[in-house]
Amino acid sequence: MRNLIRLATSVAIALTLLLCSAAFSQESDVELPDEPLAAEGDELEALEGADMVIGLEPAADEPPAVEVPLPTHVTVSDLPNDDGTGLVVEFEKAAGETEALTYTVSVGAGPDGPWREIGSFPATKKWKEEVGHYFPGFFWFQKGRADMSSRFHLFVIQDQGDNVPLETGIEYFVKLTASLDGVSRDYAETLSAAPAEQWFDTGRTNVLILAVLFGATVLYFIARARRDPNLFIRKISGLDAVDEAIGRATEMGKPILYLNGMSSLADLSTLAALNILGRVARRVANYESKLTVPCRDPIVLTVAQEIVKAGYTDAGRPDAYNADDIFFLTEDQFSYAAAVCGIMMRDKPAANFFMGYYYAESLILAETGAGTGAIQIAGTDASTQLPFFVTTCDYTLIGEELYAASAYLSREPLVLGSLKGQDMAKVFMMVMIIIGTLLMTFGVIFIKDLFKALG
Amino acid sequence: MQFIRKQFPVMLAFVMGMMMFIREFVPAKFSEQLYYGFTDWAIVIVGFSAVFAILSLLHHHMNKVRKRAQGYGYSIITILAFIQMITLSLIFSVRPGTPGGWEYQWLFVPMQATMFATLAFFIASAAFRAFRARTWEALALLIAGLIVMIGRVPIGEFISPHLSTFADWIMNNPSMAGFRGIILGVALAQIAIAVRIIFGIERTYMGGGD
Amino acid sequence: MEKVQKPSFIERFLQLDRRIIYTLVALAVAIPLLFPMGLPIKVTPEVQSVYDMIEDLPEGSNILISADFDPASMPELYPMMKSVMRHIVRKHHKLAITVLWPNGPNLVAQCIEELKLEYPEWTNTVDYVFLGYQVGGAIVIISVGDSFSDTFPKDYYGASTAEMPIIKEFNRLGQADYMVMFEAGNSGDWWIVYGTEVHDVPVGGGVTAVVAPMYYPYLQAKQLNGIIGGLKGAAEYEKLTEVPALATAAMDSQSMVHALIFVAIVLANIFALMFVGQKRRQAREEM
Numbered sequence: 001m002r003n004l005i006r007l008a009t010s011v012a013i014a015l016t017l018l019l020c021s022a023a024f025s026q027e028s029d030v031e032l033p034d035e036p037l038a039a040e041g042d043e044l045e046a047l048e049g050a051d052m053v054i055g056l057e058p059a060a061d062e063p064p065a066v067e068v069p070l071p072t073h074v075t076v077s078d079l080p081n082d083d084g085t086g087l088v089v090e091f092e093k094a095a096g097e098t099e100a101l102t103y104t105v106s107v108g109a110g111p112d113g114p115w116r117e118i119g120s121f122p123a124t125k126k127w128k129e130e131v132g133h134y135f136p137g138f139f140w141f142q143k144g145r146a147d148m149s150s151r152f153h154l155f156v157i158q159d160q161g162d163n164v165p166l167e168t169g170i171e172y173f174v175k176l177t178a179s180l181d182g183v184s185r186d187y188a189e190t191l192s193a194a195p196a197e198q199w200f201d202t203g204r205t206n207v208l209i210l211a212v213l214f215g216a217t218v219l220y221f222i223a224r225a226r227r228d229p230n231l232f233i234r235k236i237s238g239l240d241a242v243d244e245a246i247g248r249a250t251e252m253g254k255p256i257l258y259l260n261g262m263s264s265l266a267d268l269s270t271l272a273a274l275n276i277l278g279r280v281a282r283r284v285a286n287y288e289s290k291l292t293v294p295c296r297d298p299i300v301l302t303v304a305q306e307i308v309k310a311g312y313t314d315a316g317r318p319d320a321y322n323a324d325d326i327f328f329l330t331e332d333q334f335s336y337a338a339a340v341c342g343i344m345m346r347d348k349p350a351a352n353f354f355m356g357y358y359y360a361e362s363l364i365l366a367e368t369g370a371g372t373g374a375i376q377i378a379g380t381d382a383s384t385q386l387p388f389f390v391t392t393c394d395y396t397l398i399g400e401e402l403y404a405a406s407a408y409l410s411r412e413p414l415v416l417g418s419l420k421g422q423d424m425a426k427v428f429m430m431v432m433i434i435i436g437t438l439l440m441t442f443g444v445i446f447i448k449d450l451f452k453a454l455g
Numbered sequence: 456m457q458f459i460r461k462q463f464p465v466m467l468a469f470v471m472g473m474m475m476f477i478r479e480f481v482p483a484k485f486s487e488q489l490y491y492g493f494t495d496w497a498i499v500i501v502g503f504s505a506v507f508a509i510l511s512l513l514h515h516h517m518n519k520v521r522k523r524a525q526g527y528g529y530s531i532i533t534i535l536a537f538i539q540m541i542t543l544s545l546i547f548s549v550r551p552g553t554p555g556g557w558e559y560q561w562l563f564v565p566m567q568a569t570m571f572a573t574l575a576f577f578i579a580s581a582a583f584r585a586f587r588a589r590t591w592e593a594l595a596l597l598i599a600g601l602i603v604m605i606g607r608v609p610i611g612e613f614i615s616p617h618l619s620t621f622a623d624w625i626m627n628n629p630s631m632a633g634f635r636g637i638i639l640g641v642a643l644a645q646i647a648i649a650v651r652i653i654f655g656i657e658r659t660y661m662g663g664g665d
Numbered sequence: 666m667e668k669v670q671k672p673s674f675i676e677r678f679l680q681l682d683r684r685i686i687y688t689l690v691a692l693a694v695a696i697p698l699l700f701p702m703g704l705p706i707k708v709t710p711e712v713q714s715v716y717d718m719i720e721d722l723p724e725g726s727n728i729l730i731s732a733d734f735d736p737a738s739m740p741e742l743y744p745m746m747k748s749v750m751r752h753i754v755r756k757h758h759k760l761a762i763t764v765l766w767p768n769g770p771n772l773v774a775q776c777i778e779e780l781k782l783e784y785p786e787w788t789n790t791v792d793y794v795f796l797g798y799q800v801g802g803a804i805v806i807i808s809v810g811d812s813f814s815d816t817f818p819k820d821y822y823g824a825s826t827a828e829m830p831i832i833k834e835f836n837r838l839g840q841a842d843y844m845v846m847f848e849a850g851n852s853g854d855w856w857i858v859y860g861t862e863v864h865d866v867p868v869g870g871g872v873t874a875v876v877a878p879m880y881y882p883y884l885q886a887k888q889l890n891g892i893i894g895g896l897k898g899a900a901e902y903e904k905l906t907e908v909p910a911l912a913t914a915a916m917d918s919q920s921m922v923h924a925l926i927f928v929a930i931v932l933a934n935i936f937a938l939m940f941v942g943q944k945r946r947q948a949r950e951e952m
Contacts, residue, residue: 081482082482083482083483083484083486083487084483084484168484197482197483197484198482198483199481199482199483200480200481200482201479201480201481201482204479204480207479207480208480211476211646214643214646214650215650218647218650218651219650219654222656265660268644268645268648268649271648271652271657271659271660272648274659274660275657275659278659297504297508298504298505298507298508298511299504299507301511302507303659303660303661306661307659324515324518327511327515328508328511328512328515329512330512331505331508331767332567332735332768333735333737334566334567334570334571334737335567337570338570342526342529346525346526357851359849359850360571360574360737360738360849360873360875361570363574363577363578363581364570364573364574364577367577367580367581370581381637381641381644382851383634383637383638383641383878383879384875384876384878384879385875386637388578388581391581391582391585391586392581392585398637399637399640399641399644400640400641400643400644403641403644403645403647403648404644406657406659414651414656415651415656415657418647418648418650418651418656419647421647422643422644422646422647425643425646425647426639426640426643429639429643490807491807491808491811494801494804494807494808495808497801497804498799498800498801498804498805498808501800501801501802501804502800505800549771550771550774550821550822551771551774551775551778556771559768559771560771560775563736563768564736564739564771564772565736567735567736567737567739567768568736568737568739568740570737571737571738571740572740575690575694575922576686576687576690576691578926579686579687579689579690579922579925579926579929580683580686580687582926582929582930583681583683583686583926583929583930583933584683586930586933586934587933587934587937588934597930597934601927601930601931604923604926604927605923605924605927607874607897607923608897608916608919608920608923609704609705609706609707609897609900609916609917609919609920610704610920610921610923610924611920611923612704612705612706612707613704613705613920616707619707623709626878626881627881627885630878630881631878631881631882631885634878634879634881634882635882638882
C-alpha cells in the first residue's frame with residue numbers, strides 16, 4: 001500500500017510539473033508520455049514481482065524555483081553608420097549567466113506594446129566584439145578588447161518583425177527578456193530610441209584615408225613624371241618580344257592573332273589588353289601584316305575596331321585597315337574557344353597574343369596555338385590560368401605586368417608616373433605586412449584593425 | 456560634336472567615378488537608392504548589348520558567305536543553327552521538355568562538356584612536354600606540383616596519408632602566399648588604372664587615339 | 666653521303682607523339698569506370714565545414730544557392746550541387762536558387778526534377794524557389810541584396826515571385842542564414858565582395874579544381890566557411906551525405922589519370938637528364 005501511494009504521488013507530481021512547464025512555455029506543445037512516468041529505480045525494483053503494491057510516502061520535495069538572472073546597464077540607441085533603419089541593444093551580461101540562458105529582444109510602437117519578437121539568442125552568442133564591426137575606433141587601439149568578447153552583449157535590430165524595416169525618426173520601444181528553463185523575466189525598464197541615418201560611415205575612415213593617400217601618391221608621381229620623364233621601369237621580356245613576334249609573322253607572310261580575353265569592358269584587364277592592341281595595331285600597320293582580332297564581347301568589339309583603326313591611321317596606313325578583321329564570334333566560352341582553335345588550324349597565324357582575362361579555355365587556346373608552331377605571348381591577371389600560359393607560351397606577362405604594359409610600350413610620362421605611384425603603394429603594403437607580422441607575433445593586434453573596414 | 460566624342464565621355468567618367476567612390480562612404484538611404492538605381496540601368500544596358508552581339512555575328516558570317524571566303528561553309532551552318540535555335544526558343548522556350556530544351560540537353564551540353572573534357576588531354580600533353588626541371592627553382596616547383604597532384608586524389612591517400620597532409624600544407628601555405636602576392640599586386644594595379652580612368656589619363660575605353 | 670642517325674629511344678620518348686599520350690589518358694579514364702577499384706575517400710576539413718554548417722542550422726533556415734556554371738563545368742559542379750541540395754532538402758531548409766551564367770538554368774532545373782523524384786513532398790514556392798537567370802553578373806548580386814522579387818519578378822517557371830509564400834519570409838540576401846555558391850569562374854569574388862561581406866551572410870564555395878586555389882585565401886581569411894573543391898570535393902560531400910553517386914564513381918578514374926601524368930612527368934625528366942648526359946658525352950668524344 002505504501003509503495004502504491006508513493007508511486008501515485010510521484011506520478012501526480014510529475015504530471016503537475018509537466019503541465020506547469022507547458023503553461024510557461026510559449027510555443028511548445030506538451031506531449032504526455034504514452035506510459036506513466038516511472039518511479040525511481042530502487043522503488044521500481046521493489047515493486048517487481050508484487051501482486052499488489054500499497055504504499056504511503058510523504059510528498060517529494062518541491063523542485064527549486066528557477067532564478068533567471070537579468071543583465072545590467074541595458075541601453076538602446078541608434079545603429080551608427082547606417083541608413084536610418086537600425087537600432088542597437090547593448091547590455092552587460094547577467095551575473096550567473098549560463099549556457100542555458102536565452103535573451104529575447106522585442107520591439108513595440110509604445111511603452112506597453114504590442115510587442116513583436118525580433119530575435120532570440122543564447123547567452124553564449126552576440127558578444128560586442130563579434131558583432132562590433134558597426135563600432136569603429138573602439139577596437140583600433142585595443143581598448144577593452146577582452147571585455148568586448150566576454151562581458152558585453154550586442155544585438156542589432158533592423159526590422160519591426162515580419163521583415164518590415166524600421167522607419168527613420170520614429171521612436172521604437174524595446175523590451176529585453178531573459179529566459180532560463182522555461183521561465184522568463186523581463187528587464188525592468190522598457191527603453192526607446194529612434195533610428196537616424198548618417199551621411200558618413202565612420203567605420204570606413206581608415207579606407208578613405210588609405211584610398212586618398214594612394215590616389216595622392218599616384219597623382220604626385222604623375223606630376224613628377226611630367227617634370228622628369230626619365231623614370232626607370234624594369235625589363236619585361238614579354239613586351240620586348242612583341243616586335244619580334246610581329247616581325248616574324250611579317251617574314252613568314254602569315255597573320256597575327258590577337259585575343260582581348262573573355263571578359264567585358266568593365267574588367268580592367270580587358271582595358272589593358274586593348275591598350276596593348278593599339279600599340280600592336282600601329283606596328284602591324286607599319287609592317288603591312290594582317291591582324292585578326294576575334295572578340296567575345298560586342299562592346300569590346302566596337303572599342304577594338306576603333307582602336308585598330310586609330311592605330312592604322314596613326315601609322316599613316318588608314319587604307320590598309322579592314323573592319324572585317326576585327327569581328328564578333330560568340331559570347332559562349334567554349335564555343336569561342338572552339339572557333340578560335342578553328343581559326344588557328346586554318347589560318348596558321350605566326351604570332352598569337354592572349355591578353356586579358358581567361359578562364360578554363362586558356363589551355364585549349366594556347367596548346368592548339370603551340371601545335372601550329374606560332375610564337376605565343378600571353379598576359380593575364382587570372383592567377384588560376386597563369387600556370388597553363390607559362391607552360392605553353394613563349395612569354396607570359398604575369399598579373400600586373402599586363403597593366404604595366406601600356407606604360408612600358410608608350411613610355412608616356414603620365415602613365416609611367418602612375419606606375420611609380422602604384423609601386424610606392426606596394427612598398428608601403430610590404431612594410432606594413434612585415435611590421436604587422438612582427439607586432440602580431442608578439443600579441444599586439446591593433447594593427448590588424450587599422451586595415452579592416454568596419455561595417 | 457567634338458565635345459560629345461572627346462570631352463563629354465571623360466567628364467562623365469570623372470563624375471560617375473567620383474560619385475560611386477563617395478557613395479561607398481555614405482550610408483544614407485539616398486546613397487543606397489542611387490546605387491540600386493544605377494545597377495538597374497546597368498542591367499538594361501547589358502541586355503541591349505546582346506542585341507548588338509547578334510547583329511555583329513550575323514553581319515560577319517553573311518559577309519563571309521557573300522564573298523565566298525575560306526571556310527564559308529561553316530558560316531552557313533552557323534547562320535542556319537542560329538536561326539533555328541532562335542525560332543524554336545521563341546516559340547517553345549528552352550525549358551526541359553521543349554524542342555529547344557532537347558537541343559540544349561542533347562547537343563549543347565555534350566558539346567560543351569566535350570570541349571572542357573579535351574582539357575584533360577591537353578594538360579597531359581602540355582605537362583609531358585613542358586614540365587622539365589631545367590633549374591633548381593623549376594625542380595622545387597616540379598616536386599611540389601607532383602606532391603599536390605598525387606596527394607589531392609584518393610590514390611595519394613592510398614599510397615600514404617602523409618602525402619595528402621603535405622599536399623594540403625603546400626596548398627595552404629606557399630601556394631596561398633604566392634596567390635596572395637599576385638592578388639595584392641593586381642588589386643593595386645587595378646586601383647591605379649581606376650584612378651587614371653577617373654582623372655581622364657587613361658582613355659582606352661573610348662577607342663581611337665589618345 | 667652523311668649517315669642519318671636514327672633517334673635513340675630517349676629522344677623518341679621525349680618527342681612522343683601526343684596522340685599516344687591522349688590514348689593513354691583515355692584508357693586511364695575508361696578502365697577504372699568499367700572496373701572500379703574502390704579507393705578510399707578522405708573527407709577534408711574544408712568540405713566538412715560546409716556540411717556541418719548546413720547540418721547545424723535549425724530546421725527551416727534560409728539558404729541561398731547560386732549556380733554559376735554551365736555544361737562545361739557540369740561534371741565537377743553538378744554532383745556537388747545535387748549533393749548539397751539533397752542535404753538541404755533533408756534538413757527541411759528553405760532554398761532560393763539563382764543563376765548568373767546564361768547556360769546554367771537548365772542544369773539546375775534538371776537537378777530539381779531529379780530531387781523531386783527522391784523527395785516528392787518538396788514543394789515549389791513553399792520549400793524552394795528557383796529564380797532563374799538574370800543578366801548582369803555583379804549587378805545582380807548587388808540587386809538581390811535589396812530584393813529577390815524585384816531582381817527576379819518571375820521565377821524560372823514564369824510564376825510571379827512577389828506572392829510566393831517563401832518570398833514573404835526570404836526575399837533578400839541579408840535574410841539568408843547561409844549561402845553556397847557553385848563557381849566555375851570568378852563570380853565568387855563578386856558574391857564575397859558585394860554580397861556576403863556587405864550583408865553578413867556566411868558563405869561556402871563549391872568550385873572547380875582549377876579555380877579552387879583562388880578561393881583558399883578567402884577560406885583562410887574566414888570570408889568563406891568552407892570549400893568543396895573539384896570532383897574530389899563532390900565525392901567527399903557524397904560520402905558525408907551517404908549517397909555515393911557520379912563523383913564517387915569518377916574518383917578512381919581521376920586517380921589513375923593523375924598517376925599516369927605523374928609517371929609521365931617523372932620519366933620525361935629522367936630521360937631528359939639522361940639525354941643531356943648523352944649529348945655531353947658525345948660532345949666530349951667528338952672533341
